[in-house]
Structure formats: structure tokens, C-alpha cells
Amino acid sequence: MGAGDDYRHASDEEEALIVSKTREELRANDSRRFWIVVSLLLLVSVLGLGLLYSRAGGGIITRQEEFPLNFLVIGDWGRNGFYNQSLVASQMGRVGELLDIDFVISVGDNFYNTGLTGVKDPKFTTSFSRIYTAPSLQKPWYTILGNHDYMGDALAQLDPAMTQRDSRWYCRREFELRRSLCGSLNTGACESSVDLFFIDTTPFIDEYWMPNATQTFDWRGLAPRQEQLRSQVERLDRLLASSRATWKIVVGHHTMHSFGRHGDSVELLDQILPVLEAHDVDAYINGHDHCLEHIKHSDSKITFITSGAGSKSWQGIRPATVANGLHFAYDGQGFVSASVGRSSFLLEFYDAFGNVLHTTHLRK
Numbered sequence: 001m002g003a004g005d006d007y008r009h010a011s012d013e014e015e016a017l018i019v020s021k022t023r024e025e026l027r028a029n030d031s032r033r034f035w036i037v038v039s040l041l042l043l044v045s046v047l048g049l050g051l052l053y054s055r056a057g058g059g060i061i062t063r064q065e066e067f068p069l070n071f072l073v074i075g076d077w078g079r080n081g082f083y084n085q086s087l088v089a090s091q092m093g094r095v096g097e098l099l100d101i102d103f104v105i106s107v108g109d110n111f112y113n114t115g116l117t118g119v120k121d122p123k124f125t126t127s128f129s130r131i132y133t134a135p136s137l138q139k140p141w142y143t144i145l146g147n148h149d150y151m152g153d154a155l156a157q158l159d160p161a162m163t164q165r166d167s168r169w170y171c172r173r174e175f176e177l178r179r180s181l182c183g184s185l186n187t188g189a190c191e192s193s194v195d196l197f198f199i200d201t202t203p204f205i206d207e208y209w210m211p212n213a214t215q216t217f218d219w220r221g222l223a224p225r226q227e228q229l230r231s232q233v234e235r236l237d238r239l240l241a242s243s244r245a246t247w248k249i250v251v252g253h254h255t256m257h258s259f260g261r262h263g264d265s266v267e268l269l270d271q272i273l274p275v276l277e278a279h280d281v282d283a284y285i286n287g288h289d290h291c292l293e294h295i296k297h298s299d300s301k302i303t304f305i306t307s308g309a310g311s312k313s314w315q316g317i318r319p320a321t322v323a324n325g326l327h328f329a330y331d332g333q334g335f336v337s338a339s340v341g342r343s344s345f346l347l348e349f350y351d352a353f354g355n356v357l358h359t360t361h362l363r364k
């Protein structure tokens with residue numbers, strides 16, 4: 001039998017069968033297409049309804065709704081724009097706009113090398129007002145003093161005259177900031193809040209008080225040292241005990257835990273840390289070491305954040321791993337952003353080029 005026999009024409013009966021089958025298939029295809037269209041329409045409706053429902057119920061939400069409060073943290077910065085201070089400032093402006101920040105926190109060592117000479121010191125303009133010029137940074141700057149600020153006229157930075165020079169400036173030795181998480185559009189979590197407690201750590205450090213200390217500090221306006229330290233610890237203890245905030249954050253200049261050049265501050269570990277532990281503080285944020293760090297020990301609830309990289313940096317990081325509590329360290333210039341929500345507190349670490357180097361979520 002030749003191969004051509006396989007290509008005979010179909011009989012009329014066979015053709016009728018084929019046509020009938022084809023019609024059935026077409027009908028089946030039409031039916032399938034119909035149900036696909038119906039299913040897609042249903043899916044779109046369900047998604048649409050779901051979206052409406054979740055907007056009303058708080059399911060699918062925008063970043064601004066999830067994090068109604070946003071701020072930046074910078075430390076150790078005032079060097080007339082040099083040592084990449086200006087570079088960091090411009091990236092703070094970009095990120096500040098992106099996050100629509102509410103304020104900026106400065107964790108001290110605001111003016112190098114020896115603070116301000118007085119309320120008229122031009123360094124205030126050349127290291128602050130003319131550096132952080134981005135529109136997004138025209139918000140309150142909540143500022144504390146670092147050891148270098150105490151090496152100049154410490155009272156000058158606390159003087160209301162500085163706020164007259166630049167309305168953003170708010171600097172005190174100790175203060176607190178309480179914010180609800182309603183958000184600017186009242187779409188956030190109004191029943192949730194964050195309390196930030198700012199403390200003055202420089203007087204705690206023993207070496208600054210040694211008779212043979214090579215640097216001089218402006219202790220004017222402070223009570224005798226032991227009295228000053230005791231009153232600070234008692235005040236912090238009292239404020240933390242009465243705080244009903246969702247998030248409790250303490251901000252100081254000196255490190256508690258750090259793998260940077262200065263390392264741990266034993267005075268704060270002895271005198272302040274037990275107060276933080278007793279009141280379930282979520283995070284301690286500091287500067288002093290000129291790097292970025294995220295430290296969390298497995299046996300403590302407290303997250304330690306170093307953001308002391310506003311200008312001069314590259315001073316080395318000691319070798320450490322997660323086992324030592326070190327989750328991230330960057331030995332270079334940069335800053336940190338904090339986005340606060342009802343159940344999540346997001347911290348992002350940026351370098352001087354605005355790259356996000358590390359992210360961590362504190363959760364409730």
C-alpha cells in the first residue's frame with residue numbers, strides 16, 4: 001500500500017461528523033470563553049469591592065497610611081558642609097521629601113570641633129541654615145547636645161535666640177516629644193502614639209570630669225554632677241512609667257552599645273539601661289560614634305541605633321556578628337529614617353548617596 005492511500009478524501013458521512021464535532025467544539029469554546037469572561041468580571045468586581053472594603057477597614061493601605069509619622073535622624077554633623085556633610089544633607093532632603101517627614105532629630109555633636117562660641121557664631125549659619133536647605137528639611141529640628149557642643153558655649157545652643165536665627169531650631173538638654181499616629185490626613189491610627197524622650201548624656205561620662213582631662217567642658221547651668229545625674233535618671237524613670245504610648249523611644253548622644261571607635265558607654269549601661277529595660281523601651285537612638293549601626297541582643301527587647309555619620313566618618317568598626325548583637329554596621333557617612341505605624345516601626349539606613357543599606361522593622 002502506497003503512502004498516498006492515507007490522504008484519501010473523507011466520505012460525506014465522515015465530513016458531516018467532522019462538521020458536527022467542530023460545531024460542538026466551537027460551542028464548547030464559546031461556552032469556555034463566556035465563563036472565562038464571567039470569571040474575570042467576577043474577579044475584578046471582587047477585587048474592587050475588596051479594595052473598597054479594605055480602604056474602609058484598613059486592609060490595603062498606602063505607605064503614608066501605614067506609617068503616619070516619619071522623621072530623619074542625623075548626628076555629628078556641623079563642619080561647614082565639608083567632609084560630605086553637604087552630600088548627606090542633599091540626600092536627607094530627597095528622602096525627606098519622599099517620606100514627607102514631620103521633623104528631624106539631631107542626636108548631638110551639632111557643631112565641630114568645639115560647639116558654638118556664642119549666639120552670634122556664624123558657624124550656626126554655615127553649618128546648619130545654609131546646609132540643610134531642601135524644602136523637606138524646613139521642619140522642626142529637635143536637637144540635643146553632644147560632648148563637642150559642651151566644649152564651646154553650651155548655653156548658646158539652648159538659647160531662644162538661635163530659634164530666632166532659624167525657626168527650625170529646638171535644642172534642650174532634656175525634653176520629650178509625644179505624637180499620635182493620626183497622620184496629617186487623620187487617616188492613620190489615632191489611638192496609637194509614639195513618645196520620644198531626649199536625655200543629656202554628656203554629664204554621665206566620667207572621663208570628661210577627670211582633673212587631668214585634656215578638653216574643657218561648659219558645665220554652666222547644671223546642678224552639681226551627682227545631683228544632675230540622679231535627677232535625670234529619676235525624671236526618665238517617672239516619664240517612662242507614666243507613658244502609655246505604643247512606642248517608647250529614648251534619644252541620647254552617647255552610645256550604650258556600639259562597635260565603633262568609642263564603643264560602649266559603661267556609665268550609661270550602668271545608670272540608664274536598667275531604666276529602659278524596666279519600662280519596655282523599644283529603641284535607644286544615639287550618635288557619638290561616626291557610623292551607622294543596628295544592634296539588638298537576643299536577650300533584650302531594646303534595639304540600639306547609632307546615627308552619628310552626618311559628616312566626618314571612616315573611623316573603623318570592630319569585628320562582630322549577630323551573635324554579638326550586631327545586625328548592621330556601616331563605617332561611612334549617612335543617616336537614618338524612621339517611619340512609625342501602629343504595629344510596625346520601620347528604620348532605614350542610608351549612605352551619603354541616598355542608597356538604602358539596611359532596613360529593620362520593630363514589630364508590635
Ligand SMILES: [Zn+2]
Pocket residue numbers: 109146147148253287288289
Ligand atoms: Zn560625641
